[in-house]
Amino acid sequence: MKQLLLLITSILIVSSCTEKMDVELDSTYTRLSVEAKITTDFKKHFVKLSESSDVFFNQDAIPVTNATIQVNDGTSNFSFEETSPGYYESSTEFSGIPGKTYFLSILNVDLHHNGKLESYEAQSLMPYPHKVDSIAMNYDDNYRNEGNDNKEYWLLSLYLKDNKENEDYYGFACQINNVLVHDTITEVVIAEDTFFNGEASKGVEVGFFDQEKPDEIIRNNDLITLETYALTEDYLDFVNELQFMDMEQIPLFSGPPANIRTNISNNAIGFFAVYSITRTSTIVKVE
Structure with a gap:
């Protein structure tokens, strides 16, 4: 599981950070x-x-x-x-x-x-869409996140049988009570099927709910929905390159x-x- 998480990157939409970020672009023309x-x-x-x-x-x-x-x-x-x-x-x-x-x-x-x-x-x-068998939620009061902080999290685990005939490319985002909460570049997860190609995944963690974030707090009887995206390889590569540009600092509409x-x-x-x-x-x- 930890090996798979090394491949996980973040995609889509925007972050709320407003700090200036001077990104080198081709300045010769618009x-x-x-x-x-x-x-x-x-x-x-x-x-x-x-x-x-x-x-x-x-x-x-x-x-x-x-x-x-x-x-x-x-x-x-x-x-x-x-x-x-x-x-x-x-x-x-x-x-x-x-x-x-x-x-x-x-x-x-x-x-x-x-x-x-x-x-x-x-x-x-x-x-073609990915076929998901089931998902499960698990509580961890001492989860070590990407920032190496031990915090209180709810984790969403994915169970599916990967199609061995194809190289598959996945994206994941989560809803709470029909509201998409993982809609920013740093929150939506993507992964290749490198570690379970043609095999059944046994509870791979693909959703992370930080209990210090108001919009991610999990309560009893909440409806949790996992959105699983079937991506093309080209789009996955595009997204991987976005990660290296420290996109968490880039706000809405910037391109x-x-x-x-x-x-x-x-x-x-x-x-x-x-x-x-x-x-x-x-x-x-x-x-």
Whole structure:
């Protein structure tokens, strides 16, 4: 278990830290920053566009407006509408279909405000969802966390049979009473199946509830839900690179640094993420 945890990294969304962080970017020109996600959830999906340059990352990025955005899965075409500056939602609700490749098209981008319109493309395959057998919650009043502090934690253990035919890539986040509490870069966990490829996991710890954090306190009869993400290898690699940029200091809307990988064309930064979600729940009994 401890070996697996060495591979665990943290992904997604943002931290609440507001300390200035001077990150080295390519200062020769502004680039398009893209955050785009398609999942198996039936909802309106989003694409977020902004400008990226070598600025202190506690400043809000400049939104990129008036773009034309479409997503195609080879059968259906989904148009996106700008609902706020730089934020685009699909005009209809839909759910991604595992096994299909999704194509993102971003047109009519006047990034340099000179009337010259640019276009960007990306594609990603949606993996099939992971099948989870069960989850369990365990209390530890002296758990040693990543900061080498011994603290009071509730730990969520995962039980599943890994698919030996594939190299699988996992992401994990937790809800308490239908509220996603592990939604920051430092809280959402990802892992490869290196240590249980084709085997049954026997209670791998993938959820961590710090009882000193108000939004993570566990009470009797709380409904705990594990979100298990089926990621592509490319997205896992992208996320791993984000970890090394000390992303816990980067606040909302800042966009990723320019020297990590991307699947967006035309020298953009960011990622078009496509993944399946499996949700598994349990009721906590506090003695």
